[in-house]
Each structure stands twice: as C-alpha cells, then as structure tokens.
C-alpha cells in the first residue's frame with residue numbers, strides 16, 4: 475500500500491513539473507504574438523491606403539470558430555476586413571472571395587464591387603459560414 479502511495483505521489487509530482495514547464499512555454503511565446511500582430515496590421519494598412527479611406531472598411535472578427543458578425547450588409551464599393559483572432563488557421567472562401575490561410579492576428583480585405591449576396595465559409599472548418607450582402 476505504501477509503495478502505491480509513493481508511486482502515486484511521484485506521478486503527481488511529474489504532472490506538476492510538466493504543468494510548470496508548459497506554463498513557462500506559453501509565457502515565453504506570448505510576447506512574440508503582439509509583435510506579429512502589429513506587423514500584419516501594418517501590412518493591411520498599406521493595402522487600405524491603396525483601396526481608399528479607413529472609414530470605408532468594415533470589420534469582421536474571426537473568433538471561436540465564428541465570423542462576427544456572421545451576417546453583414548454593406549454598400550457596394552465598401553471593403554470588408556476579416557481578422558483572425560483564433561490561434562488556429564482560418565480562411566474566407568466563397569462567392570468569388572478567396573483569402574490565404576490567416577494566422578492569428580492576420581487580416582484579409584475584400585472590396586464588394588457588385589451588388590449581391592456573398593456566402594463564404596472557412597475551407598478548413600466548413601461548418602464556419604458567413605454572409606455579406608452588398609447593396610447599392
């Protein structure tokens with residue numbers, strides 16, 4: 475009985491040690507993420523300058539495997555910016571829209587030049603769906 479108890483305590487100790495190591499890892503990687511985010515936003519900012527004023531951009535957030543807002547109505551000519559706030563990759567594909575895989579903090583912009591209903595999904599997680607209606 476005592477042996478079992480000792481083994482149990484050792485195993486418990488190992489789990490504790492592993493837990494501490496994991497915490498340290500996540501602590502170390504965290505500071506690099508905001509830097510990447512800032513870089514990506516800078517890149518997106520350059521694109522915005524090409525397409526038009528900052529005011530024309532409407533944001534859709536990708537978070538928790540969802541597009542927020544899921545349904546969005548914009549004016550024709552308006553640009554929508556999807557920003558991935560999940561740690562997993564997502565993309566925006568459908569109705570002529572096609573983004574690259576977006577990492578955490580990365581954004582994709584698309585300008586709706588024609589009136590219509592644009593349905594899109596994430597190719598990696600096809601149950602993730604969103605819709606943009608562009609009206610005059």
Ligand SMILES: [Cu+2]
Nearest residue numbers: 564596598599
């Ligand atoms: Cu996805």
